[in-house]
Amino acid sequence: MTRFGRRRMFIAGLAVFTIASMGCALSPDIGTLIAARALQGLGASMVLPLSLTMISAIFPPQQRGKAMGLYLGFTGLATFSGPFIGGVIAEGLDWHWIFWLNLPVGLIVIPLMAWRVDEGVGPNNRFDLAGVVLFTLGSFGIVWALVRGNMAGWGSLEVLSALVLGVTLVIAFVAWEGRAPAPMLPMRFFRLRAFATANPASAAAFASLYGTAFFLAQYFQTVHGEGPLGAGLRLMPWTATLMVCAPIAGRLADRVGERKLVVGGLLLQTIGMGWITLVADTDTGYLELLPALIVGGAGLTMAMPAAQKAVVGAVQPQEIGQASGVFMTLRKFGGVFGISVTVAVFAGVGGYTSAQQFSHGFTAAMGAVTAIAFIGMLIALGIPGRLPHTVVAPSRANAVP
Numbered sequence: 001m002t003r004f005g006r007r008r009m010f011i012a013g014l015a016v017f018t019i020a021s022m023g024c025a026l027s028p029d030i031g032t033l034i035a036a037r038a039l040q041g042l043g044a045s046m047v048l049p050l051s052l053t054m055i056s057a058i059f060p061p062q063q064r065g066k067a068m069g070l071y072l073g074f075t076g077l078a079t080f081s082g083p084f085i086g087g088v089i090a091e092g093l094d095w096h097w098i099f100w101l102n103l104p105v106g107l108i109v110i111p112l113m114a115w116r117v118d119e120g121v122g123p124n125n126r127f128d129l130a131g132v133v134l135f136t137l138g139s140f141g142i143v144w145a146l147v148r149g150n151m152a153g154w155g156s157l158e159v160l161s162a163l164v165l166g167v168t169l170v171i172a173f174v175a176w177e178g179r180a181p182a183p184m185l186p187m188r189f190f191r192l193r194a195f196a197t198a199n200p201a202s203a204a205a206f207a208s209l210y211g212t213a214f215f216l217a218q219y220f221q222t223v224h225g226e227g228p229l230g231a232g233l234r235l236m237p238w239t240a241t242l243m244v245c246a247p248i249a250g251r252l253a254d255r256v257g258e259r260k261l262v263v264g265g266l267l268l269q270t271i272g273m274g275w276i277t278l279v280a281d282t283d284t285g286y287l288e289l290l291p292a293l294i295v296g297g298a299g300l301t302m303a304m305p306a307a308q309k310a311v312v313g314a315v316q317p318q319e320i321g322q323a324s325g326v327f328m329t330l331r332k333f334g335g336v337f338g339i340s341v342t343v344a345v346f347a348g349v350g351g352y353t354s355a356q357q358f359s360h361g362f363t364a365a366m367g368a369v370t371a372i373a374f375i376g377m378l379i380a381l382g383i384p385g386r387l388p389h390t391v392v393a394p395s396r397a398n399a400v401p
Contacts, residue, residue, distance in 0.1 A: 006054050006321070007117050011110055013046025018106030025099035049328040053321045054117070056312040068305040069250015072242060085232075128184040134173035135184070139329070141166025146340040150347055185326060189315060194258070195323065197382035198310035201262050203330045204376025205303045207338030208269055211369040212296070214339050215346065215362055222358045223282055234286055241297030246305055253306040258313075259383040261306035266377035268299025270370055277366040282359050299373075303380070310383055342368050 020043055023036030051071070059067040089097050145163035152158050177183040190196045216238070220231040253261050272295035279288055308327060315323045342365040350361015 006050055009046055010050045011113050013043045014106055014110055017043030018102055021099045021102035025096045049325045053324040056320045066250045066254055068308045069247040072246035072305050128180055128182055131177055131184040134169050138166045138169030138173055143336055146336050149340060150343045192314045194310045194314035194384050197379055198307045199330050201376045201380040202307035203334030204372050205300055206331045206334035208369045208373040209300055210335035211338035211342035215365050219362050223355045238293040238297040241301045245298050245301040249302045250305040253309050257385055258306040258310035259385055262303045262380040262383055263377055265299040265302030266373050266380055269296045269373040272296025273366050273370040277363050277370055280363050282355050
């Protein structure tokens with residue numbers, strides 16, 4: 001997308017997302033809502049990687065960690081306020097208003113981007129149509145299998161067919177990219193140690209994050225008897241760590257290197273979620289869980305900006321757009337994988353018929369989250385130690401006046 005102009009494509013993606021949000025809010029039936037949500041996903045898939053690309057291109061390597069920390073801090077602000085605002089809307093108004101909230105954001109940010117951010121472009125390579133088709137269809141098959149596995153059954157024809165087809169197409173994508181004249185994803189990226197280790201470590205961090213988030217709110221509602229608003233309020237100390245700690249972690253990444261923060265952060269997430277696995281039950285008070293939530297949240301906050309910095313710092317400046325796209329894609333795959341695994345584990349030992357049954361499933365799911373974080377920590381040990389950066393001054397095309 002960067003070859004068509006980063007600012008131009010970012011604005012286009014945000015416009016698509018905003019229009020789709022209006023479609024969600026006005027949906028008369030579930031079919032229309034699903035279609036509008038799919039369009040939202042299309043817009044978000046344009047916005048998210050480009051936001052990381054533009055930040056990485058604007059700031060030189062020695063300031064990139066600080067910038068990414070601030071970036072994640074604003075992400076944390078949205079995450080911090082989301083459960084609370086969603087709970088207020090769900091209880092006091094109507095669910096349609098959740099989507100109307102995106103309209104003023106789009107109307108403010110789109111002209112602000114056009115006014116304040118200069119255009120920037122990536123390499124003007126030929127468009128890799130075959131690579132795009134193979135990767136899109138392959139990733140769709142894998143995601144479909146992960147999403148449908150727990151509902152249709154992991155051994156069902158639907159899930160197995162989607163999984164086999166998706167994996168086959170991804171393998172074909174890798175083979176094609178190895179010989180394509182202008183690949184959308186140069187396979188040589190994976191020969192870079194930082195790129196090859198920080199990406200799966202980040203995917204594990206987000207798998208652990210999404211798996212935790214999926215069940216925590218349900219735990220507070222099903223076991224503690226809270227409503228949507230109460231559950232959102234109890235999640236705030238956990239999600240607030242992103243807003244508070246991410247800028248600090250970003251600055252530390254510039255000073256001490258990425259590996260220490262990614263490894264240490266995933267270790268803290270392992271400890272926090274492991275503690276919840278051991279103590280959570282039907283009679284466990286919120287204050288018994290709170291320290292673990294803060295420790296785990298702070299750990300994820302340490303790992304995320306450092307992993308992002310390691311990935312984009314491993315490639316040349318003109319390749320940051322491609323690296324950011326890979327990072328964001330694997331991040332999303334990690335989230336889907338984390339939810340799928342934890343739901344499968346939960347379904348194996350728990351259920352929704354009683355608080356006790358849900359509690360059993362919840363602790364098992366948190367055990368899976370703990371294991372994923374631990375595996376991610378082991379992978380992160382392979383990230384190179386701190387290396388000196390060559391200062392690359394941002395070009396005028398990438399500068400923000």
